[in-house]
Amino acid sequence: MVKHSSAALDRVFHALADPTRRAMLQRIAGGDCSVSDLAQPFNMSLAAVSKHITVLESAGLLRRKKEGRTSWCSLEPKGLRAAEAWLRYYEKFWNTRLDALESILKKSKMTKGGRRHGKSPTGK
Amino acid sequence: MVKHSSAALDRVFHALADPTRRAMLQRIAGGDCSVSDLAQPFNMSLAAVSKHITVLESAGLLRRKKEGRTSWCSLEPKGLRAAEAWLRYYEKFWNTRLDALESILKKSKMTKGGRRHGKSPTGK
DNA sequence: TTTATATATAACCATATGGTTAAACATTCG
DNA sequence: CGAATGTTTAACCATATGGTTATATATAAA
Numbered sequence: 001m002v003k004h005s006s007a008a009l010d011r012v013f014h015a016l017a018d019p020t021r022r023a024m025l026q027r028i029a030g031g032d033c034s035v036s037d038l039a040q041p042f043n044m045s046l047a048a049v050s051k052h053i054t055v056l057e058s059a060g061l062l063r064r065k066k067e068g069r070t071s072w073c074s075l076e077p078k079g080l081r082a083a084e085a086w087l088r089y090y091e092k093f094w095n096t097r098l099d100a101l102e103s104i105l106k107k108s109k110m111t112k113g114g115r116r117h118g119k120s121p122t123g124k
Numbered sequence: 125m126v127k128h129s130s131a132a133l134d135r136v137f138h139a140l141a142d143p144t145r146r147a148m149l150q151r152i153a154g155g156d157c158s159v160s161d162l163a164q165p166f167n168m169s170l171a172a173v174s175k176h177i178t179v180l181e182s183a184g185l186l187r188r189k190k191e192g193r194t195s196w197c198s199l200e201p202k203g204l205r206a207a208e209a210w211l212r213y214y215e216k217f218w219n220t221r222l223d224a225l226e227s228i229l230k231k232s233k234m235t236k237g238g239r240r241h242g243k244s245p246t247g248k
Numbered sequence: 249t250t251t252a253t254a255t256a257t258a259a260c261c262a263t264a265t266g267g268t269t270a271a272a273c274a275t276t277c278g
Numbered sequence: 279c280g281a282a283t284g285t286t287t288a289a290c291c292a293t294a295t296g297g298t299t300a301t302a303t304a305t306a307a308a
Binding site: 249250251252253254255256257258259260261262263264265266267268269270271272273274275276277278 | 289
C-alpha cells in the first residue's frame with residue numbers, strides 16, 4: 001500500500017492550483033533567484049509575492065535561504081515527487097477503467113448501430 | 125513548446141487539492157458508482173457531495189451520466205493527463221536544477237570546510 | 249395519481265485565499 | 279551613525295470555498 005499523506009498532498013496541489021505560483025516555479029526552474037527576481041514579471045506587490053513563496057515553501061516545492069538581506073529561492077523536489085507519486089498511482093486505475101470504458105463504448109456502438117461488423121455510418 | 129492551458133490546470137490542481145475529492149476519485153477508481161455510492165463513506169450532505177462532483181467534473185477528472193433518476197460517475201482521463209503532463213514537463217527542470225544544486229553544495233561544503241579535498245568535518 | 253427515491257439547486261454562513269498598504273526588520277552603504 | 283535596500287509581517291478587504299438546510303425536479307413504485 002502506498003501511503004499518501006493527505007495534508008501534504010493538500011498543500012502541494014493547492015500550491016500548484018495557482019497560475020502565479022506555477023509561473024514562479026517555471027521561473028525558478030531556469031535558475032535560483034531572489035524574491036525580487038521572482039516578483040519582477042508580476043504586477044503585484046512584494047508582500048503578495050512573499051506570501052506565494054511561503055505557500056510554495058510549505059508545500060515542499062521551493063526552498064528559501066537567506067543570504068545577507070536577500071532571500072534566494074530554489075526548487076525543492078519533495079513536493080513535486082509527492083504529487084507525481086499520487087498521479088502515477090492513480091493513473092494505473094485510470095487506465096484500467098479506460099480500457100473497460102473503451103470496450104463498453106465499442107459494444108454500445110455496435111448495439112446502437114444494429115450491426116456487428118459494419119463501419120461507422122457517420123464516419124464521425 | 126508545450127502549451128499548458130492555465131485555467132484548465134487551475135481547475136485540475138484545485139480539484140485535487142481536497143482530500144474528500146481525492147478519496148472520491150479513489151473510490152471511483154474501483155469502479156463506476158452512483159452519487160449516493162460516492163457519498164456513503166463521507167459524513168456530509170448529498171448536496172455537498174454533489175458540489176464536489178461538479179468540481180471534479182469541470183476539472184475533467186470525472187464524468188457524470190444520468191440514467192433514470194440516478195447519476196453514474198466514472199473516471200475521465202483528460203484532467204489527470206493534463207496534470208501529469210505539467211508535472212513531467214517540469215520534472216525535467218527539477219532534475220537539472222537538482223544536479224546543479226548538488227554540485228554547488230558539494231563545492232560550497234569544500235569551501236566552507238576550508239580545504240579542497242578533505243572529508244566532511246562533522247560527518248553530517 | 250400519489251408517494252417515495254435520487255439528485256440538483258438555492259440561499260445562506262464561516263472560514264480561507266489572494267490581494268492591498270503600511271510598518272517592521274535586518275543588512276549594507278555613505 | 280543614518281539612510282537605503284530587500285524582504286517579511288500586520289492589518290485589512292473582497293471574493294472564493296466548503297459546508298449547511300430547505301426546496302425543486304425528475305423518475306420509479308404503489
